[in-house]
Amino acid sequence: MKILIADDELYIRQGLEKLDWSSLGLKMCGTAKNGAEAIELAKSTRPDIILSDIRMPNMDGLDMAEQFMQINPRCAIIFLTGYREFEYARKAIALGAFDYLLKPTNPEEIMECCERAVKEVRQQAKQDVTFVEMESRIKDLEVKMRAKTEDPFLTEQEEFGKCKVSEILGYIDNHFHEELSLQTLSEVFHFNAIYINRLIKKETGYTFLEIVNNRRMSQAASYLKKTDKPIGEVAMLVGIPDQRYFSQIFKKYYGYSPRQYRKLS
Numbered sequence: 145m146k147i148l149i150a151d152d153e154l155y156i157r158q159g160l161e162k163l164d165w166s167s168l169g170l171k172m173c174g175t176a177k178n179g180a181e182a183i184e185l186a187k188s189t190r191p192d193i194i195l196s197d198i199r200m201p202n203m204d205g206l207d208m209a210e211q212f213m214q215i216n217p218r219c220a221i222i223f224l225t226g227y228r229e230f231e232y233a234r235k236a237i238a239l240g241a242f243d244y245l246l247k248p249t250n251p252e253e254i255m256e257c258c259e260r261a262v263k264e265v266r267q268q269a270k271q272d273v274t275f276v277e278m279e280s281r282i283k284d285l286e287v288k289m290r291a292k293t294e295d296p297f298l299t300e301q302e303e304f305g306k307c308k309v310s311e312i313l314g315y316i317d318n319h320f321h322e323e324l325s326l327q328t329l330s331e332v333f334h335f336n337a338i339y340i341n342r343l344i345k346k347e348t349g350y351t352f353l354e355i356v357n358n359r360r361m362s363q364a365a366s367y368l369k370k371t372d373k374p375i376g377e378v379a380m381l382v383g384i385p386d387q388r389y390f391s392q393i394f395k396k397y398y399g400y401s402p403r404q405y406r407k408l409s
Contacts, residue, residue, distance in 0.1 A: 145169055145170050145171070145192040145193070145262060145265065145266075146170065146171050146172075146173040146189060146190070146191045146192050146193070147165055147170045147171070147172060147173065147191055147192070147193040147194070147195060147258070148172075148173050148174050148175070148176070148182065148185060148186055148189060148191035148193070148194045148195070149161065149172070149174075149175045149176070149194075149195050149196070150175070150176040150177075150178070150179065150181070150182035150194065150195070150196035150197065150200065150205065150208065151175075151177070151196065151197040151200070151224070152177050152178055152197060152199075152200045152201055153197075154177075156197070156224075157175045157177070160175075160195065160254070161175060163251055163254065163255060164255075165258075167255075168255065168258055168259050168262050169262060170192075170193065170258070170262065173185075173189040173191050174189055174191075177200070178200045178201050178202040178203055179196075179200055179202065179203030179204055179205055179207055179208030180202045180203040180208075181202075182194065182196065182203075182208050182212075183203070183208055183211055183212055186212050186215070186216075186219075187215065190216060191219060192218075192219060192220065192262075192265050193219065193220045193221075193222065193242075193258060193261050193262070193265065194208075194209075194212070194219060194220075194221045194222070195222050195224070195254070195258065196208065196209070196221065196222070196223055196224065197223070197224050197225075198223050198224070198225045198232045198236065198244075199225075199226075199232070205223055205232075205236070206232060206235055206236060209221045209223075209236065209240075209241055213240055213404060215408075217240070217399070217400035217401075217404040217405070217407075217408055218265065218268055218269075218399050218400060219265075220242035220261035220264055220265050221236075221240075221241045221242055222241070222242050222243050222244065222245065222257055222258065222261060223236050223241055223243075223244040223245070224244070224245050224247055224249060225244050225245070225246060225247065226246070226247045240400075240401065240404065242260075242261050242264065243257055243260070243261070245257060268399040269399075285347065285348050285349070305343055305346070305347060306347060308333065308335075308343060309343055309344055309347040309348065311333070312329060312333065312340065312343075312344060313344075313348075313355070315329070315332065315333075316352075316355060316356060316359060317359065320356055320359040320360055320363070320382070320383055321360075321363070321381060321382055321383045322383055323383065324356060324383060326338075326340055326341055326352055329352070340352070356383075357393055357397070358397075360382040360383055360384060360393075361382075361393065361394060361397045361398070363381075363382050364378050364379070364381075364382045364390070364394060364402070365394075365398065365405065367381060367382070368402055368405055368406045369406070375387060375390075375391070375402045375403060378390075378402065379391075390402070
């Protein structure tokens with residue numbers, strides 16, 4: 145993983161460069177003396193973490209962060225700020241910055257914050273891989289289940305279970321945008337809700353909630369890419385009326401907020 149440093153004061157840049165970044169699994173990929181220079185460096189080096197002053201000439205840290213997060217929303221940006229610039233720090237967090245540190249800072253504080261940022265970026269990367277694998281695996285299981293229901297050597301109980309899960313997945317596909325719960329499935333298919341969840345988990349490897357959220361997030365991503373519908377409306381269209389909760393789930397799946405994802409697309 146790579147870290148980029150941006151600060152208009154040479155002695156601060158030099159001091160930050162000397163920190164033991166390798167102990168965090170980080171490699172320095174460049175330093176910049178203002179936001180504009182940081183943007184150009186970041187475009188070519190694609191840092192995972194940017195450690196930046198907020199107040200810099202030509203382009204300040206906030207403008208730099210806003211521009212670069214459109215290029216790479218997964219980058220963790222940490223700001224260095226003085227007490228007089230506290231309002232800037234609040235704006236930075238609103239933009240999606242990872243954290244901010246109040247000057248004067250000590251090396252231990254900086255390293256601790258960057259260590260948390262490393263863990264966050266790695267976790268987001270794992271979630272992205274898990275989401276893609278999950279989507280692929282569900283589709284593959286659906287194909288296999290359709291094939292296996294035609295296998296004459298399956299026991300009656302196995303065949304029944306696979307047929308039912310295939311029906312349940314079809315129902316989820318058609319109704320994920322509505323208020324959908326295990327209780328709903330229990331009423332539709334006339335089975336105990338706990339039994340249905342256990343059956344789904346056994347045949348697909350995923351719980352009911354994981355499958356529903358997978359469907360909802362896939363459709364939400366499509367809406368965000370292809371339409372200009374407000375985020376609140378997109379949330380409603382995929383069956384999640386609480387926009388804040390929708391944004392939390394979406395970021396968990398894709399690594400960035402619905403607004404950032406739309407800008408990136």
